[in-house]
Amino acid sequence: MQFLEAVRLALAQIRVQKLKSFFTLLGVMIGVMFLIAVVSIVEGMGRYMQDDLMGKLIPINSFELRRNPNVNLGDTDMATWEEYQRRPRIKEEDIGPVFAALPPNVAAAVRSEDNITVSSRYVPKPKQVDAQNVTASYFDIKKLGVTEGRVFTEQEDAMGTPVTVIGKDVKDYFFPNVDPVGRELRVNHIPYTVIGVAESQGSAFGISLDKFIVAPYNSPLKQLTNRHGVIDGIIVQAPDEQTMLAAEDAVRAVMRTRHKLRPEQKDNFVLETADQDLEFWNKIKGYLVVAGIALPAIGLVVGAIVIMNIMLVAVAERTREIGVRKSLGARRRDILAQFLVEAATLSTVGAAFGVGAGAVIAAIIAAVSPLPTHVAGWSVGVAVMLGAGVGIVAGVYPASRASRLDPITALRAE
């Protein structure tokens, strides 16, 4: 098994000259390391965006009718921002017509929100929290459950009862060591009764999503969040994609009519779905992919050049050995194969180290930054194959030179 012999020799060579071999492998190792790290960021982010984040912020098959987008993952340029400011607001009066236009078996909720100062008698300092004024169906649509107590009902909403469901952070801060259910929370000095504590929503990019309170739409908070009859949005949840698209069309038609838009004018409101925000992520992903190709490519090209040079030196140093092998019956292709395998082995070992280093970097990034990472299995396979491939390409010239050595001259070498 000449192949195995050559691999064994190559590994023995690496072991004997560990430091020199390490520097030889560095280029390939770094190239592969970048590949693994970048891919794991893209994969990690992709999964997070797809499964976690978007699921949390914007449920599947749902959209929100808003004046402007809620989730803004990038910088909006001046022109867009100005256009956003010029848009008419969504109003209470729009609720009726929009609800009426929706297809059957579609759920809808109204929401208004604002940052409101909140205080309790258990801690001296009041704080601002995100206050959401919503209709009762909000909990179902957002799949917002409670770990303690309950959510409020449609009746309580209709009556405008001052009850509220608070987020975990709000509970931890305002009701330390005390069961908040049944107790009073002052929302902008208005007394509300806590009836439930929401499940933890985790965090997005390191920012906690649990600093909120949810109160019925018609409760006293309305005066603050719904000034001048303005609402922030109407959330619509459909059971499947087809129905959602139908609902989107219906709402869009109603709003365009109410805003008196001509056919050629664009919407001056937004029906925000998870897809739009994912679009932004896809754009970032595009950049990351480019980086994920460019950086490793540079590393691999440099690695190939280094390996080629080291192999040329090896061939020169082992000229006599090549002469001996030829005298024992090695043909050109035997010598060629031997050195190709050595170069490929070297390179593959470098790739293996690169995979390890890339995985470590991915773990570090996940630990110290809000970016999630996930080492993709396919990237490991690609990395190893790239490693072998780079070695073969780098080794072709030196191996070819070795194979063409004249045995007599080679035997006379030092």
Next chain:
Amino acid sequence: MTTSQTEEAPLSTTAERRAITTANPGSTPGAEWAIVARGLKREYDMGGEIVRALRGVDLAIRRNEYVAIMGPSGSGKSTLMNLIGCLDTPDAGEYWLNGQLVSKMDDDELARVRNKEIGFVFQTFNLLPRSTALQNVELPLVYAGVGADERKQRATEALERVELGSRLGHRPNELSGGQRQRVAIARALVNRPAILLADEPTGNLDSRTSEDIMRVFESLSSQGQTVIMVTHEPDIASHARRIVVLRDGQIESDEPRDRFSERLSVHGSSVVG
């Protein structure tokens, strides 16, 4: 070739040799001839000047002969050795090795012949330093495409033949000079070659070890192996049973040991220049 003989095989006679080397070009020598070389010529272009290393050499070596080839530097001794060893091809003439016309073969065919028919033993041993004795001896079998188990078995046998059966796992730097040369000899023998071609095999050994190694060659010869030894030392050459002396690219003398030793004692080492 592998039958054991306790008495020395008869040398080819001058007449026989002349007959076979002057036969018609292209006529295949009989099976009893290991080597038949007819009119070998080899020239080199050394920067414009043509150097005639071999000017028409006839050489016939029968199976199981033990021949030493001698000559001063510039005699063409090395060139002839390279041709015999199929490391090079002649510019003119024929070289028949074990019944095959080798002089017109291409690189790959020559490699195959080297693998199967020739066992090299070098002055500097030329073992692979990072391989064990066993792995070194297996190498010709690797190139012959022999499977791992058979390789190991044959290599072990070869090492046992040179009395190194207990050193299979040692690396060259763990072996003495004499042991290294034994490993080299085992490697040369492992493919059961037509000829064992040794180039100054004792050049890097002390006198006692040299004697040991020469005894190994003697033993191999008595077991039927054809041995060709290239050397410049008359003492070493005298171990062979036939001594060929080259001078200026041609064979000057080709005679049995006794006659050579006689001339040596009468004329001194000027016999070999």
